[in-house]
Amino acid sequence: MTPRVALIGAGGHGLSHRRVLSRLRDAGRIEVAGLCDRQPFAPDDAASLDGVPFFTDHTALLAAVRPDVVVICTPPHTHLPIALDALACGADLLLEKPPVMSLDEHRRLTAAVAESGRLCQVGFQALGSAALARLVDAAPAGPIGVFGAWWRPDTYYRRAPWAGRRSVGGRPVFDGALVNPFAHALMQALVVAGPGFRPRHLELEAYRTRDIETDDTTFLRVTAGDGRRITVGVTLASAVFLAGEIRVGGAALEYPTDRLRLPGEETSREVPGRTGLLENLLDHRADPAVPLLAPLARTATFTAVGAAIVGSAPPIEIGSKWLVAHPEGGGSVLPGIDELVRQVATTGELPSELGAGWASRAQLIPL
Template identity: 55%
Template sequence: MTARVALIGANGHGRSHRRRIAELERAGPVRLVALADVQPIDPDPPVPPGAAVFTDYRELLALAAPDVVVICTPPHTHLRIALDALAAGCDVLLEKPPVPTLAEHATLQAAVLSSGRACQVGFQALGSLAARTLFEAVSAGRLGPLDSVATVASWRRDDAYYARAPWSGRRLVDGRPVLDGALVNPLAHAVMQSLAVAEVAGAGEPVLLEAERYRTRDIEVDDTAFARITFAGGLRMMAAVTLAGEDFIAGEVIVTGSAGRGVLEYPTDKLDLPGIAGPPGRVDLLENLVAHRRDRTVALVVPLARTAGFTAVVQALTGPGAAPPALIDEPFVEPVGAGPERVQVIPGINAVLREAAETLKLPSESGVAWAVPARPVRVPTA
């Protein structure tokens, strides 16, 4: 049976969902019946014949009657749209980050259970077969008891990136958390992959967060961040990421144990794990959701419940008690390019990222000139 799919939030990143839905449509398991966006739909890729277009997602739910809804709207709008989609009898693929607080996470989880529908969260890197191989190796003790988990990524984002939408680079919109910092949006996959490693290692819940968050421009969120997380079982994790990088680091998850070390480059699914080959490929999250809809014995790759730890960390990072990101002074930042393509680069940042991952020290503990000491924060629990 072909699943009727609708996409809410069809522009921006929604275009990648449109392309993937088209691929699945050619293979047969889905049919795109409707799209919704508050702006005119971008013609690339083209809207297929027969797909209805709406500006109000509630009209889409009422008139198009989809089986599955993909939600790719700004994070601060996720909860209301997801609740309405579940109430309409739809299964949901919800883009990451799902929601800003554990209270909203619990509200959405309760709606999933009461509706009998499914909610998959768009952490597509968790569908990686190489990541699954790493998780299985950690769970089986192939690396011995873990000493640490770390993730490093060095990307660049230009001025146009922060002008792409009214919520870009903002902390709040209409009083709601936006979730557009480096750790919780563009590099959220790095954090989620590392949390998944800690989970399969039996580390327990994250309990303590020490975060240093920085910005290189006039924004309200971080574009460079370091987060040291301590779990209930004592394991520590370091996330060291930037959008103001030097040489590109795609994104690595570095797992160090008493018997070995593994490194997963999560965007490319490259796995360096001595003696173990990581197979290529990924389980597509929409395809997996459609298969789960047909046969509930098919497990979801990223059910909402699996992301509770991520939401707890997000709340600790961005909640009311969190300190705003510190501005790195101009002498430590180098503009590259001009106009909308201008980027801000922090000279020496890649070495700082690598040192943090290797030593689990925050920049202020390593004597970095622009660093500001972190204040420990308890991570909330469900």
Template identity: 55%
Template sequence: MTARVALVGANGHGRAHRRRIAELEAGGVLRLVALADVQPIDEVPPGVATFADHRALLAATRPDIVVICTPPHTHLAIALDALDAGCDLLLEKPPVPTRAAHAILEAAAAEAGRSCQVGFQALGSLAARHLFDAVGAGLLGTVGAVATVASWRRDDAYYARAPWSGRRSVDGRPVLDGALVNPLAHAVMQSLAVAAAAGAGHPVLLEAERYRTRDIEVDDTAFARITFGGGLRLMAAVTLAGEDFIPGEVMVTGSAGRAVLEYPTDRLVMPGAAAPAGRIDLLENLIAHRRDPGRHPLVAPLARTADFTTVVQALAGAGVPAPHLVDEAFVTSVGAPPGRVRVIGGINAVLREAAETMRLPAESGVAWAVPAFTESLLQTTG
């Protein structure tokens, strides 16, 4: 039977989901039955119902699968309603803000007997899976360090895209819009997946420096050093105020070799056989999993993202210091609003140095850096 799919959050990034849903529908994989958004929805396909409220959608159309592409702080309530209606979920990243919410969602899915796939599409990369398998098989020897670097730019319009953009909280709920936990979350998730493949255990300590170059409540530049129970360390160094574009690299250093995965493009450089090309589509995988769970395990099940949620909670918690405003002497504005971007001079070299040395910028004497905050993750994971 063809899966009946609904999309909650049809505008904004939801348009990318609509395009992919249309492709799969053309191939006979699914049927789109409904769209929901709090704003008017344009270009609605014939025969597809539209709603302003997800609960009305669930009651009227009873879909098999709900794709949730709404602001992160709304995910949990919508997901619980969809599970209660008997639906499987494709939930955009970041899934939820805390481990408590993560546990609630896992328990609800188990009780309902439904599946929850999280929108970390880079986990479907065949090159990434090749890397995870190689690390797990010991082909790089003992892995002692994992690092990820990305240098992007986001303009004024990006921070005006929605009422929650650049905000720390909305109506008392945490908003996950910092560089590490939203736009560059894939860099963090890929690195955590490598650590898991290396048998590193759970993360136990976070040391982080967070910065901003504009009037926002969250970071646009961040450095996080994560230590795992087995001793492995991970450095994430990312910015949205970058110089030359670095799409996103995950670097794995082992006693017998080194690997570099450019995760947005699935380019993998490592010893041994070349990695296969292509990706497993998350929605198509979820539909196949519904038919035959044993043959088609989920690519990005909610349980696989637990360590990511641990890091998110530590970075975005109420007690975490606000990101430090970088002094104007080190920042340049490029272009005019709404396309204006802010660029930190020399930031790409700072990112690279952090990744290669595992030192945070303040430890390397970077002029604009301030000391890190430290957060134990033991209670969070345990």
């Protein structure tokens, strides 16, 4: 039977899911059973879903259309209750990243998935990357470094009520540089480190260059029980763009461009091929021998690290004397931050250890 798929959270990033639903429906792979959003959203020519039943309350959608699969793309702090309701209704889930806000929530969701006998795929689409699979197969050894330097104007932090926040209504929410825009690079690094990478403690330097609650320039060193390390430097306040990059043992994988250099190779090349997470979920439902690419269990360490970052001391403000206006306006940038994030990832040292004038000693967070 053709699976009946519903989308909860059809506005915002839900647009990308509407496009996938529309494409898979046109290919005859699914029926679009219903859409839900608290608010009206703009229709899209590339994702015409005219005539699909629309609901403003997810419980009404679940009761009325009884979907086989539910895509959940609502703000992070709303994921758990909606996911529990959808599982209770008998649906498999594609739950946007970050799946939940704490390890306790992760355990509750894991238990509900097991009790219901349903599936939960998490929206870390970078886990569908052929380049990542190639890197994991090559099994390069050594410390892992992750860096990236992007620019987000101040308006980015006005895009949604939870933007730039560390909590909403007393509940944690994930919108820091590393737990949101660079979350895919962190998740890929954890996959490269492998399931045996069990973080023992974090050393965190979290900074903000603007008037937000959360961090936009983030440095992290994760040390595992076996002594292995992942060191990360990412920023959203750079005039110079560096794609996300994961380096390990002479290999480098670029996020989201899927450019890969394996150990011994001199240059990077694009390794095309991304398996869509909804397609993968549908394939797994049809044939359990097809592995799920981003099952909930695979994201537990991400949630542990993300929750520790969001629950840490508030980020330190980088004073205006260190900042300059972005050449195109819209906010400030931190000159030289592109060089620094690369240096952190390649040396394994944090900005305070490298002598950055605005840096403060890292917080040590046991896990």
